[in-house]
Amino acid sequence: MGWDGGRTAEAALAWAIARAERQPAGARKLRIVRVFDEAAIAGEDRAIEDLVRVAESDADAAGLRVRTEHPSLEVEVEFVRDEPGEALRDRTGDDAVVVVGAENGRTDEYWHSSRLGARLCGMADGPVAVIPTDDPGSRSGVLVAVDHGLAAQGLCRFAAAFAASAGESLHAMHIGSRSHTVGVDVEELEDALGPARREFPDLEIVTHVESGPTATTLLRRAEDHDTVVVGSRGLGAVGRMFLGSVSHAMVTNARCPTIVVPPARR
Secondary structure (H helix, E strand, O other): OEOOOOHHHHHHHHHHHHHHHOOOOOOOEEEEEEEEOHHHOOOOHHHHHHHHHHHHHHHHHHHHHHHHHOOOOEEEEEEEEOOHHHHHHOOOEOOEOEEEEOOOOOOHHHHHHHHHHHHHHHHOOOOEEEEOOOOOOOOOOEEEEOOOOOOHHHHHHHHHHHHHHHOOOEEEEEEEOOOOOHHHHHHHHHHHHHHHHHHOOOOOEEEEEEEOOHHHHHHHHHOOOOEEEEEOOOOOOOHHHOOOHHHHHHHHHOOOOEEEEOHHHO
């Protein structure tokens, strides 16, 4: 997970710890990545090196804190001198969920964090979880936004596995146009859920089919759920830098954690 010692990073760290502790024994691993971007800091080389030492020391202290408070976890600390988005992108893939913080409020920290989260989700080769701070109220259940297409089954399987590990129900939702045919949408939604139902037969899965503006409808539904899982468009190396409108809306506006999953991982 990407950590810089700020409030948003601490919220993301808490979420990452909770997820890691739910993994089977032997797989409870957490890597704290502190990325220091020298290009973003103006100053003399000596002053920058002083900041580097402080940042590296803070990251080591965070790792020690997590090891002490959560002895069941295997904790690794990595210090990287690079641009944050590119450094974290290089650490995405099939075998990990990269976690970053984002504050959904109009502060300087929000604008920086939200840009990083959205950009990272667009570039990533694996799932990215974007965690807001100050999540109000109590929610339950995992909501997955299901579109039609070959990648839908994989996305549902990922969401089902996450819900099962969290002990939550899974709510699968398809949002059609106002002229959509409900019966067809229900049939295709059930087809997308088929592998997930077979793999997780004890998981409670609830389906929803609605019509309207996709991002607005999904954000409204997200108010009731603990986590939202959405897919990214999975364009080429250049195109992936631009996240789809629905995923971008969730990453920058949802008040609950959002996991964005690229097609390769689904």
